[in-house]
Amino acid sequence: MARYLVTGGAGYVGSHVVLALLDRGDEVVVFDSLRQGHRNAVLPGAELVEGELSDRRAVEEVFAGWRFDGVLHFAALSLVGESMREPMRYIAENLGNTLWLADAAVRAGVMRFVLSSTAALFGLPERIPIDEEEVKAPVSAYGESKLMAEKGLEWADRVHGLRSAALRYFNAAGADPGGRLGEDHNPETHLIPNAVNAVLGLGPPLTVFGTDYKTPDGTAIRDYVHVADLADAHLRVLDRLKNGPSCRYNVGSGTGASVLEVIAAVERAAGKPVPHVLGPRREGDPAVLVASNEKLRRETGWTPRLGALDDIVGTAYSWRARNPQGYRGMPAQSAA
Ligand SMILES: NC(=O)c1ccc[n+]([C@@H]2O[C@H](COP(=O)([O-])OP(=O)(O)OC[C@H]3O[C@@H](n4cnc5c(N)ncnc54)[C@H](O)[C@@H]3O)[C@@H](O)[C@H]2O)c1
Numbered sequence: 001m002a003r004y005l006v007t008g009g010a011g012y013v014g015s016h017v018v019l020a021l022l023d024r025g026d027e028v029v030v031f032d033s034l035r036q037g038h039r040n041a042v043l044p045g046a047e048l049v050e051g052e053l054s055d056r057r058a059v060e061e062v063f064a065g066w067r068f069d070g071v072l073h074f075a076a077l078s079l080v081g082e083s084m085r086e087p088m089r090y091i092a093e094n095l096g097n098t099l100w101l102a103d104a105a106v107r108a109g110v111m112r113f114v115l116s117s118t119a120a121l122f123g124l125p126e127r128i129p130i131d132e133e134e135v136k137a138p139v140s141a142y143g144e145s146k147l148m149a150e151k152g153l154e155w156a157d158r159v160h161g162l163r164s165a166a167l168r169y170f171n172a173a174g175a176d177p178g179g180r181l182g183e184d185h186n187p188e189t190h191l192i193p194n195a196v197n198a199v200l201g202l203g204p205p206l207t208v209f210g211t212d213y214k215t216p217d218g219t220a221i222r223d224y225v226h227v228a229d230l231a232d233a234h235l236r237v238l239d240r241l242k243n244g245p246s247c248r249y250n251v252g253s254g255t256g257a258s259v260l261e262v263i264a265a266v267e268r269a270a271g272k273p274v275p276h277v278l279g280p281r282r283e284g285d286p287a288v289l290v291a292s293n294e295k296l297r298r299e300t301g302w303t304p305r306l307g308a309l310d311d312i313v314g315t316a317y318s319w320r321a322r323n324p325q326g327y328r329g330m331p332a333q334s335a336a
């Protein structure tokens with residue numbers, strides 16, 4: 001049994017990773033300001049410490065209060081569009097908080113660190129599928145902030161021996177197949193929850209951002225990876241870091257789906273049409289982003305178990321259909 005500190009563990013991806021850690025018998029302390037996350041997303045068995053990462057004293061108190069075997073760092077600003085309006089804030093927060101957290105970990109002797117990174121650090125890649133060696137040329141301050149955070153961690157390894165994994169998620173999607181957790185952002189910008197909200201009458205009709213891409217149906221293609229498979233990738237890299245060196249992985253299902261294919265999958269799940277309108281492209285959206293997951297498979301044995309689009313969309317649909325108000329309408333799950 002091990003104990004992990006999970007920043008952002010009340011958020012979407014972090015809460016699913018906490019669930020996976022608890023399921024295998026690990027102890028978890030969640031550190032989250034709840035500015036995006038939800039108290040109800042912290043499952044019984046995990047301890048919730050409410051705090052801001054920029055509050056250095058609060059972070060130090062957590063390291064003083066428990067002995068950890070590793071840190072998983074999810075807490076970040078992560079809206080691409082917002083990052084283009086407030087680039088300095090994004091870079092200062094995402095880079096600064098990562099470096100400060102890594103520094104606190106090193107000082108406490110906690111030498112394993114997993115960073116939530118992003119496909120956005122590749123910018124507008126030419127080669128599909130995208131492997132780890134692809135040129136990193138972010139086209140958003142958000143992508144740049146994560147690339148800088150990865151580089152900061154390389155220095156923490158070089159100088160202090162902090163072993164880190166950076167997992168570059170493609171499009172995290174879906175919900176816990178057991179129905180305990182789901183995706184609930186405010187504002188919600190992601191395609192699948194917006195399509196689900198539209199079909200359930202919980203949100204406006206979906207706008208399809210762009211129909212003139214050079215793709216078979218004209219809409220943009222993304223690599224949707226089930227959040228439970230993402231969680232499994234975290235467990236595997238944590239284990240690998242016990243004896244292995246720092247590493248960087250692209251994490252995606254390895255297949256692409258267009259916006260229209262996602263809409264069709266939501267229609268299959270709901271049994272009715274998704275109200276939608278066709279609109280112009282969203283600025284900065286590449287036509288196609290699909291991961292090569294070969295390195296992750298080869299080095300950790302990972303394989304997507306819920307890789308089918310119908311599994312991803314089906315679990316997202318079921319959670320929202322059962323929880324129309326998201327976590328606000330859910331009974332408390334945690335004793336914290
Ligand atoms: N969702 C995706 O498709 C996706 C894709 C690529 C990368 N990522 C990265 O994965 C991570 C998690 O994404 P998510 O979708 O779960 O986001 P989320 O917003 O649902 O979760 C982030 C959590 O961190 C907390 N938080 C944010 N800033 C904080 C701070 N300064 N101090 C304390 N707590 C803070 C929020 O309250 C929230 O609970 C982020 O780092 C994001 O950049 C997500």
Ligand SMILES: O=c1ccn([C@@H]2O[C@H](COP(=O)(O)OP(=O)(O)O[C@H]3O[C@H](CO)[C@H](O)[C@H](O)[C@H]3O)[C@@H](O)[C@H]2O)c(=O)[nH]1
Pocket residue numbers: 078080118119120169170171172189190191192194206207208209210220221222259282285289
């Ligand atoms: O209402 C919507 C929302 C999205 N889309 C389209 O659906 C696709 C997926 O969009 P999302 O907003 O769900 O996801 P992104 O691919 O834009 O972003 C994700 O991948 C990025 C990497 O490129 C970052 O990591 C980011 O954090 C993560 O959410 C895009 O083509 C987008 O244009 C729509 O048509 N309508």
